[in-house]
Amino acid sequence: MAEAQLVVSDGNQKLFPCEVCGRCFATDVLERHGPICIKLFNKKRKPFNSLKQRLQGTDIPTVSKAPQSKAQPMRKSNWRQQHEDFINAIRLAKQCTLALKEGQPLPPPPPPTINPDYIQCPYCMRRFNETAAQRHINFCKNQTSRRVFDSNQMAARLAARAQGKAPASPKK
Ligand SMILES: [Zn+2]
Ligand SMILES: [Zn+2]
Known part of the structure; x- marks a missing residue:
């Protein structure tokens, strides 16, 4: 060019x-x-x-970041609390099972820590509102006692199923 x-x-x-x-x-x-x-x-x-x-440089407003790390520690402590409750529930359930087995009175349920308005099932330690709790505790009481007595029968039933005496679920 x-x-x-x-x-x-x-x-x-x-x-x-x-x-x-x-x-x-x-x-x-x-x-x-x-x-x-x-x-x-x-x-x-x-x-x-x-x-x-x-x-x-002067006209652009500086954007300040809002703190967003507040939810994390709350969550963590909540998880910890739930984990502790879970361990306590297992421990108490074992005591319950033992008490039922030996015909002794059940140990008292631990003081409520999560929601005092809810009723705790003394067998599985789960919490329910008043209506649900009455139904559940009856159900859970039967379940717990049956589980204790059936543990030997259950093993026998499983062994029978393994030998093909009981109808097994079809395999895919
Ligand atoms: Zn020139
Ligand atoms: Zn229960």
Whole structure:
């Protein structure tokens, strides 16, 4: 694209336009003029640019991040509490089973820790509202006593099923 840059042909001297200001110079003159012209051009633009940047810097509001790590410790302690309750429930269930086996009175249920409005089942330690608790405790009482007495029968039944005497569920 040398033809586009060639604007004026003055004798044996070719003149080229300055990229910055558009004026035409001979090659050797343009070589000296170019850097000066660019420097002048940048000098003119610089204050405008810095002013613009300054305005942008002050005008943009700083966005503060909201704290979001509050839910985590609550969750953790809740899980811990539930885990402790779970372990206590198992321990008490074992005591219950033992008491039932030996015909002794059941150990008292532990003091309520989660929801005092709910009634805790003394057999499985789960909590229910008043209506559900009455139904469940009766059911759970039967289940618990049956489980204790049936543990030997259950093993016998499983052994029988393994030998094919009882109908087994079809395999896929
Ligand atoms: Zn120029
Ligand atoms: Zn229960």
